[in-house]
Amino acid sequence: MKRRQFNKLLTGVAAGIGLSTALMSGQAMAADDPLKVGFVYVGPIGDHGWSYQHDQGRLALEEHFGDKVETTYVENVPEGADAERVIRNLAQSGHKLIFTTSFGFMNATVKVAKRYPDVKFEHATGYKLADNLGTYISKTYEGRYVAGYVASQMTKSNKIGYIASFPIPEVIRDINSVQMALNKYNPDAELKIIWVNSWFDPGKEADAANAMMDQGVDVILQHTDSPAAMQAAERRGKYAVGQASDMSSFGPNAHLLSVVDEWGPHYIAQAQKVMDGTWESHAMVEGMTEGAIVIPSFADSIPADVKAEAERLVAGIQDGSIHPFAGPVVNQAGEVMVPEGEVLSWEELEKMNWYIQGIDAELPK
Amino acid sequence: MDIDLISNILYAMVRTGTPLLLIALGELVCEKSGVLNLGQEGMVLMGAVAGFVAALLTGSLMLGFLLAIAAGIAMSLLFGFIALGLNANQVATGLALTIFGTGLSAFIGSDFVGKPITGLEPFALPLLSEIPLLGKMLFSQDMIVYLSFFLFAAVYWFFRSSRPGLIVKAVGENPHAANAIGLPVIRTRYLAVMFGGAMAGLAGGYLSIAYTPLWAENMSAGRGWIALALVVFASWKVERVLLGAWLFGLASILHLVFQGLGFSISSNLLATLPYVATILVLVLLSRNQVRARLLAPMSLGKPFHASS
Numbered sequence: 001m002k003r004r005q006f007n008k009l010l011t012g013v014a015a016g017i018g019l020s021t022a023l024m025s026g027q028a029m030a031a032d033d034p035l036k037v038g039f040v041y042v043g044p045i046g047d048h049g050w051s052y053q054h055d056q057g058r059l060a061l062e063e064h065f066g067d068k069v070e071t072t073y074v075e076n077v078p079e080g081a082d083a084e085r086v087i088r089n090l091a092q093s094g095h096k097l098i099f100t101t102s103f104g105f106m107n108a109t110v111k112v113a114k115r116y117p118d119v120k121f122e123h124a125t126g127y128k129l130a131d132n133l134g135t136y137i138s139k140t141y142e143g144r145y146v147a148g149y150v151a152s153q154m155t156k157s158n159k160i161g162y163i164a165s166f167p168i169p170e171v172i173r174d175i176n177s178v179q180m181a182l183n184k185y186n187p188d189a190e191l192k193i194i195w196v197n198s199w200f201d202p203g204k205e206a207d208a209a210n211a212m213m214d215q216g217v218d219v220i221l222q223h224t225d226s227p228a229a230m231q232a233a234e235r236r237g238k239y240a241v242g243q244a245s246d247m248s249s250f251g252p253n254a255h256l257l258s259v260v261d262e263w264g265p266h267y268i269a270q271a272q273k274v275m276d277g278t279w280e281s282h283a284m285v286e287g288m289t290e291g292a293i294v295i296p297s298f299a300d301s302i303p304a305d306v307k308a309e310a311e312r313l314v315a316g317i318q319d320g321s322i323h324p325f326a327g328p329v330v331n332q333a334g335e336v337m338v339p340e341g342e343v344l345s346w347e348e349l350e351k352m353n354w355y356i357q358g359i360d361a362e363l364p365k
Numbered sequence: 366m367d368i369d370l371i372s373n374i375l376y377a378m379v380r381t382g383t384p385l386l387l388i389a390l391g392e393l394v395c396e397k398s399g400v401l402n403l404g405q406e407g408m409v410l411m412g413a414v415a416g417f418v419a420a421l422l423t424g425s426l427m428l429g430f431l432l433a434i435a436a437g438i439a440m441s442l443l444f445g446f447i448a449l450g451l452n453a454n455q456v457a458t459g460l461a462l463t464i465f466g467t468g469l470s471a472f473i474g475s476d477f478v479g480k481p482i483t484g485l486e487p488f489a490l491p492l493l494s495e496i497p498l499l500g501k502m503l504f505s506q507d508m509i510v511y512l513s514f515f516l517f518a519a520v521y522w523f524f525r526s527s528r529p530g531l532i533v534k535a536v537g538e539n540p541h542a543a544n545a546i547g548l549p550v551i552r553t554r555y556l557a558v559m560f561g562g563a564m565a566g567l568a569g570g571y572l573s574i575a576y577t578p579l580w581a582e583n584m585s586a587g588r589g590w591i592a593l594a595l596v597v598f599a600s601w602k603v604e605r606v607l608l609g610a611w612l613f614g615l616a617s618i619l620h621l622v623f624q625g626l627g628f629s630i631s632s633n634l635l636a637t638l639p640y641v642a643t644i645l646v647l648v649l650l651s652r653n654q655v656r657a658r659l660l661a662p663m664s665l666g667k668p669f670h671a672s673s
Contacts, residue, residue, distance in 0.1 A: 198634045
């Protein structure tokens with residue numbers, strides 16, 4: 001830990017003389033040719049959100065294998081030409097398994113993967129595959145459905161707020177998942193969506209939360225990464241749902257639940273496969289069943305019957321008996337996209353770019 | 366839109382504009398003395414992390430703000446030493462300060478991510494806060510917002526009718542002439558730079574203790590840069606800095622409020638509103654180019670050698 005912190009300081013200094021990124025060695029030295037695993041993050045590990053949660057996965061990997069792995073991470077890597085250089089550096093310096101954890105790293109990862117056939121690459125949230133390049137993504141919409149159900153029961157004003165980042169399939173899918181829950185459990189509830197055009201801007205997220213509460217919203221969900229909205233809800237005695245990491249500490253009273261990404265199990269499983277020589281390219285989609293999406297706790301403020309139903313939903317999603325997008329799924333124009341008895345397939349969810357019926361807003365183009 | 370909503374928007378406008386106002390006032394004084402410090406963002410982040418850590422560890426918000434200010438001043442002294450003491454290029458030094466501050470604040474703050482504090486609560490002034498429409502905006506804020514009103518008035522008065530204000534301006538316009546008549550050029554510039562640092566530090570503390578009471582890396586999200594641009598667009602006039610900061614705050618809030626109200630305007634278009642509105646108004650105000658150029662401190666960004 002000490003060394004990593006020192007390295008972080010060094011990065012700050014190095015950045016000052018013009019180096020925008022630098023490699024940071026996670027562990028000093030380990031015994032007997034450990035497997036070197038590299039991680040590329042788009043944000044700072046201190047965002048308490050997306051990148052932070054990936055880094056928690058990296059730490060879980062270290063803890064699980066101890067001396068048998070050596071991890072390296074590079075944070076704050078811009079999505080563009082620079083990413084290719086960073087990934088190539090990792091591949092050159094003996095890393096045999098490299099995770100690139102943002103959508104925008106896709107093309108850079110593909111390029112580097114071509115040049116290093118004996119290195120395994122895994123790209124989060126992307127769709128391009130190769131023999132030595134796999135993808136992985138988690139089904140956040142499963143957690144979002146449970147959150148939508150709890151919100152539908154906890155709202156008194158029947159106005160639920162949703163702070164959204166960018167209109168990409170991942171975000172649209174999750175908004176729709178919440179609306180699916182509202183349609184089923186409380187059709188009178190209205191979902192107010194505010195786009196902040198940022199993944200991470202605490203000030204703006206708090207402003208959005210406040211603007212919603214001024215308009216009568218009393219439960220806030222978010223697809224942005226800072227706990228600022230949770231805090232804003234706490235201050236005004238409203239409810240909120242945490243995103244990516246457990247945000248309960250920021251709103252002891254406001255916090256209903258958090259939908260948490262657990263990357264650790266995936267990282268451990270893939271590292272094990274590389275060690276055993278059984279790793280194969282895959283397009284992995286993991287959710288509550290695999291433990292990639294977890295809801296660590298439900299708040300005491302949630303009534304017992306609501307909590308019981310929420311837990312039933314979690315169990316149902318885990319065993320596959322409940323699907324958030326179970327038909328009939330109807331779009332805003334009233335067209336039936338999936339008839340009763342079927343579910344929306346992952347192929348369709350993967351590129352979802354339309355709102356379902358019940359959302360009273362236009363999708364930003 | 367009912368009156369409650371409008372008064373809420375005005376309230377949020379001032380809150381959102383406050384960090385910009387604080388940073389911009391500091392930078393204004395700094396630039397008036399002829400020093401261009403592009404290190405605002407770094408100083409804000411250092412103020413934010415120092416303030417947050419102090420408030421968390423001691424439980425005293427007051428101490429948090431004091432440390433935020435101290436951190437801002439310390440950073441500005443580093444800038445001062447390199448840019449004024451060693452006569453280095455101010456632009457390069459300022460940029461380095463921003464990058465350094467971003468990295469150092471992340472390093473210091475790494476153990477404090479995800480820790481909550483009880484932030485500064487608003488303090489409504491009795492009676493005054495009951496005034497319709499403007500009461501909430503002006504008199505239901507927290508102490509730092511009130512302080513920003515006071516600091517605005519103080520800086521305004523400083524340049525309008527105080528002797529030290531004239532000295533700062535003289536040093537910024539023509540340091541050689543100022544030096545010739547015995548004014549302490551370097552000392553004046555140091556003090557102006559320190560004031561800029563103190564204000565940026567305070568703005569950082571406001572972000573991490575009052576506005577969103579948490580620490581997260583890079584939490585200022587570019588506000589230092591926006592404030593820098595505000596000073597230029599405000600053509601170095603104190604009252605326009607206030608106008609610009611609040612206008613930016615208003616447009617940022619409207620972008621969010623309109624979406625909540627379900628206006629069918631593209632959110633991307635709305636997101637550009639703060640920038641467009643602020644630039645438009647301030648450009649219109651300073652559309653006379655010759656006058657605008659006269660408003661800029663003549664020696665802005667130029668190092669001063671007493672011997673030459």
